[in-house]
Amino acid sequence: MRRGGEIRKARRGEREPGLVAQLRRPPGGRDARIMLLAQALDRAGTGLWAAACVLYFTFVIGLDAGQVGILLGASGVAGIAGSPLAGHLADRFPVRSLLIGAHLLRLVALCLLLLVTDFALLLPVVAVTHLGDRAAKTLEMLFATRVAGDRRATYQALSRSSANAGYALGAGLAAIGLAVGTRSAYHVLILANALSFLVAAALVWRTREPRGRGLVTAPADAAPQTAPAAGGPSPWRDRGYLRFVLLDIPMSLDDSILAIGIPLWLVSHTTAPHELVPAFLVVNTVLVVVLQLRVSAKVQGPRRAAGAVALYGLTTLLCCVLLAAATGGGAWAASAALLAAAVLVTAAELMRSVSSWELAVSLAPREARASYLGVAGMAQSVQKSAGPLLLTGAVMAAGPAGWIALGAAVAGLSLVQRRASLRRLDALAAEPAPAGAAAPA
Numbered sequence: 001m002r003r004g005g006e007i008r009k010a011r012r013g014e015r016e017p018g019l020v021a022q023l024r025r026p027p028g029g030r031d032a033r034i035m036l037l038a039q040a041l042d043r044a045g046t047g048l049w050a051a052a053c054v055l056y057f058t059f060v061i062g063l064d065a066g067q068v069g070i071l072l073g074a075s076g077v078a079g080i081a082g083s084p085l086a087g088h089l090a091d092r093f094p095v096r097s098l099l100i101g102a103h104l105l106r107l108v109a110l111c112l113l114l115l116v117t118d119f120a121l122l123l124p125v126v127a128v129t130h131l132g133d134r135a136a137k138t139l140e141m142l143f144a145t146r147v148a149g150d151r152r153a154t155y156q157a158l159s160r161s162s163a164n165a166g167y168a169l170g171a172g173l174a175a176i177g178l179a180v181g182t183r184s185a186y187h188v189l190i191l192a193n194a195l196s197f198l199v200a201a202a203l204v205w206r207t208r209e210p211r212g213r214g215l216v217t218a219p220a221d222a223a224p225q226t227a228p229a230a231g232g233p234s235p236w237r238d239r240g241y242l243r244f245v246l247l248d249i250p251m252s253l254d255d256s257i258l259a260i261g262i263p264l265w266l267v268s269h270t271t272a273p274h275e276l277v278p279a280f281l282v283v284n285t286v287l288v289v290v291l292q293l294r295v296s297a298k299v300q301g302p303r304r305a306a307g308a309v310a311l312y313g314l315t316t317l318l319c320c321v322l323l324a325a326a327t328g329g330g331a332w333a334a335s336a337a338l339l340a341a342a343v344l345v346t347a348a349e350l351m352r353s354v355s356s357w358e359l360a361v362s363l364a365p366r367e368a369r370a371s372y373l374g375v376a377g378m379a380q381s382v383q384k385s386a387g388p389l390l391l392t393g394a395v396m397a398a399g400p401a402g403w404i405a406l407g408a409a410v411a412g413l414s415l416v417q418r419r420a421s422l423r424r425l426d427a428l429a430a431e432p433a434p435a436g437a438a439a440p441a
Contacts, residue, residue, distance in 0.1 A: 028147030038203035040166035045196025047170025076385035078127035082134025087374015103201035106132040157296035248379035256387030302362035308355040313414025319344035320407030324400035
C-alpha cells in the first residue's frame with residue numbers, strides 16, 4: 001500500500017505545472033518571460049486595431065467596400081514576403097535587433113495612418129504594416145526556438161495562450177472606442193496599438209541575444225557555432241521542404257473557417273440568430289488559453305507532431321460535416337451545430353499550432369534553419385490571403401456539398417503531409433546532411 005501511494009505521489013509530481021506556473025518560469029527563463037510579455041502586449045494592441053480597422057477605413061477615411069477589400073487583400077499579399085525576408089536576415093543579423101526593427105517599422109507605419117487619407121498612399125502604408133507583422137511573428141518564434149531549445153513546443157503553447165488572451169483583451173477594449181465612434185476615438189485606438197509596438201520593442205531590448213545565428217535550436221551544452229556559409233543549403237532549392245510548406249497551407253485553413261466561414265455561413269445559410277457570432281471567438285479564445293498547454297504536452301517531438309497533422313485533418317472534416325448539417329434544422333439545431341463546429345475548428349487549431357512549427361523546425365537542415373523557417377512561415381500568410389477567397393468563392397457557393405468536399409480534401413492532404421514528414425524525418429535521421437549539402441527530399 002505504501003509503495004502504491006509513493007507511485008501515485010511520484011506520478012502527481014511528474015505532472016506538468018499549470019499555465020500560471022509555467023508563465024512565471026517558462027522554457028528559456030528570464031528572456032522567454034520578457035518575450036511572452038512583449039507578445040501579449042503586442043497582440044493586445046493588434047486586437048484593438050483588428051476590431052476597428054474596417055470601420056475606420058469605411059467611416060473615417062471614407063473608402064467603399066471594394067477599396068477596403070483591395071486594401072486588405074493587397075496588404076495580405078505583402079505580408080507573405082515578411083516571413084522569408086525575416087528568416088533570410090536572421091541567418092546574417094541578430095534576431096533581437098531585427099525584431100526591435102520590425103516593431104519600430106510597424107510603429108512608424110501605423111502612425112502614418114493618422115496622416116494619410118488618400119487610397120493610393122494607404123496601400124503602401126498598410127502593406128508595410130502587414131509586412132512588419134509577419135516578419136515580427138517569425139522573428140519571435142526564431143527567438144523562442146533558440147532560448148527554449150528542445151522545449152520549444154511548451155513555449156509555443158505558452159505563447160499562444162498569452163497572445164490569445166492579449167488579443168481578446170484588446171478586442172474587448174476596442175468596443176469602447178467603437179461605441180464612441182468619433183474620429184478622435186479611432187485615433188486613440190491607433191495610438192494605443194502604436195504604443196504596444198513601442199513597449200514591445202523596449203521589452204525585447206531588455207532580452208539577451210540567443211546564441212547561434214541560423215541554428216535556431218541547439219542543446220544547452222553545445223559549443224557555440226558559427227553562422228552558415230553563404231553557399232549553404234537553400235530552402236528554395238529543397239523540393240522536400242517546399243512540399244511540406246505547400247501542404248502546410250491547407251493545414252492552416254482553420255483560421256479562415258473560424259473567422260470568415262462560420263460567421264458568413266450562419267448569416268447566409270442557416271436560421272441561427274446573428275447574435276451567436278461573437279460566441280465563436282469567445283469559445284475559441286477560452287479553449288486555446290485553457291487547453292493549448294495540455295495539448296502541447298501530449299504532442300512532444302516531431303513524430304507525434306506528424307501524428308497531430310492527421311488528427312488535424314480528421315477534426316477539420318468533422319467540423320465541415322457539422323457546418324453542412326447546420327442548414328437542415330431549425331434555429332436551435334443550427335446553433336448547436338455551429339457551436340460544435342467552432343469547438344472542432346478550435347481543436348484543429350490546437351493541433352496545427354503544435355505540429356506546424358515543430359515539423360518546420362525538425363524537417364529543416366540544422367545549419368540553415370532560420371532561412372528555412374522563414375519560408376515555412378509563408379504558409380500561414382498565403383492562407384490568410386487565399387483562404388477567404390476559397391471559402392467565399394468556392395466552398396460556400398457550392399452549398400453544403402462544398403463544405404464536405406473541403407473537409408475531405410483537407411483530411412486527405414493531412415495524410416499525405418504526415419507520410420511525407422515521417423519519410424523525411426527517417427531520411428534525416430539515417431543520413432544527416434553535411435553542411436552545405438542539399439537536404440533529403
